[in-house]
Amino acid sequence: DTGVSQDPRHKITKRGQNVTFRCDPISEHNRLYWYRQTLGQGPEFLTYFQNEAQLEKSRLLSDRFSAERPKGSFSTLEIQRTEQGDSAMYLCASSNNNYGYTFGSGTRLTVV
Amino acid sequence: AQSVTQLGSHVSVSEGALVLLRCNYSSSVPPYLFWYVQYPNQGLQLLLKYTSAATLVKGINGFEAEFKKSETSFHLTKPSAHMSDAAEYFCAVSYRNEKLTFGTGTRLTIIP
Numbered sequence: 001d002t003g004v005s006q007d008p009r010h011k012i013t014k015r016g017q018n019v020t021f022r023c024d025p026i027s028e029h030n031r032l033y034w035y036r037q038t039l040g041q042g043p044e045f046l047t048y049f050q051n052e053a054q055l056e057k058s059r060l061l062s063d064r065f066s067a068e069r070p071k072g073s074f075s076t077l078e079i080q081r082t083e084q085g086d087s088a089m090y091l092c093a094s095s096n097n098n099y100g101y102t103f104g105s106g107t108r109l110t111v112v
Numbered sequence: 113a114q115s116v117t118q119l120g121s122h123v124s125v126s127e128g129a130l131v132l133l134r135c136n137y138s139s140s141v142p143p144y145l146f147w148y149v150q151y152p153n154q155g156l157q158l159l160l161k162y163t164s165a166a167t168l169v170k171g172i173n174g175f176e177a178e179f180k181k182s183e184t185s186f187h188l189t190k191p192s193a194h195m196s197d198a199a200e201y202f203c204a205v206s207y208r209n210e211k212l213t214f215g216t217g218t219r220l221t222i223i224p
Contacts, residue, residue, distance in 0.1 A: 004155075033211060042202050042214035043156070056211065091155060093212075098163075101146070101212060103155040 002026075004104035006092050012110045013082055020078045021107045025094030029102070032075050034067055035091040036060065037106070043091055049075060082111045114139045114205045116186075118215035126223045131175075131190040133218050135203030138184065145186040146204040146212065147177055156202065162186060173197070198222045 005024040013019050025032050031050050035043035046065070047057045051072035061067075064082075069075040079086055087110050093103045119134040137143050144163050148156040160171025167179040173196075177188045186203060200219050204212040 006155075035212075040217075042204075042216050043212075045211045045213065048211055093156075101158065101206075103148075103157075105155040108153070 004092055004094050004102050006090075006104035006107050008107055009105065010108045010110075012112060015084060015111050016081055018078065018080045019082060019109065020076055021090055021092075021109075023075045023077070023092030023094075023104060025074070025092070026096075026102055029094035029096050029100075030072070031095045032069055033093040033095070033101070034075070034077050035093065037089040037091055038087075046077075079109075082109075084111045087111045114143065114207055114213050116145075116203045116205050116213065116215040118201075118203050118218050120218055121216065122219045122221065124221040124223055125193045127195060128192050131188070131193045131197065131220065133188040133201050133203075133220065135177075135186045135188065135215060136184050137186060137203075137205050139205060139207065141207055144206045145177075145179060146206070147171065147175070147186075147188050148202045148204060148214075150200045150202065150217075159188070159201075193222050195222050195224065 007022045033048040034046040037043040047067050049069040064080045067077045089106045089108050091106045093101050095101045115138045117136045146161045147159040159175050160169045162169050162179045170176045175190045200217050202217045203215045206212050
């Protein structure tokens with residue numbers, strides 16, 4: 001059990017560029033969640049998957065955001081045409097059926 | 113809809129003193145409640161969780177929390193603060209192993 005891995009840890013991008021983040025969950029966890037955290041705030045839910053099915057999307061997830069979890073393993077979160085307001089920490093978590101939510105270290109995005 | 117309210121965005125205690133971080137929840141169904149700790153530029157680490165078993169929950173690093181249905185509270189305590197406890201603490205609620213909904217966090221400062 002190596003925990004939840006997120007890549008990259010940091011990303012600096014110019015406004016208007018596309019970025020993609022990856023999350024590798026704990027292997028036996030069937031649920032995977034994405035959250036966004038801005039400075040001084042609690043994490044805000046974006047979306048979650050059970051296996052490969054995306055079961056819920058927050059209204060925070062605009063059309064520029066898309067998430068996938070092919071084959072129910074790793075997940076990617078893509079942001080198209082980034083804006084300065086997208087600057088945040090993007091956190092991934094996975095869970096099993098015992099309320100064992102485990103978080104990764106996050107990807108810090110800075111849009112300049 | 114579920115939500116949690118954390119009273120006090122900043123709490124300062126002297127080293128060796130009692131730590132008390134407050135969390136109140138709102139849920140129309142039996143909640144599952146969590147406390148997480150976050151150190152700078154890191155992900156979230158689970159301190160403890162309540163999943164309808166014992167109302168007094170013991171966690172890591174000497175922390176514990178008590179679920180009080182009558183007060184809709186789940187306050188986090190530690191008898192004696194240590195310098196290493198300085199961090200951001202988040203209370204969260206979940207229902208049926210779905211998404212976590214977080215409070216806005218409490219920054220704990222330890223005074224030497």
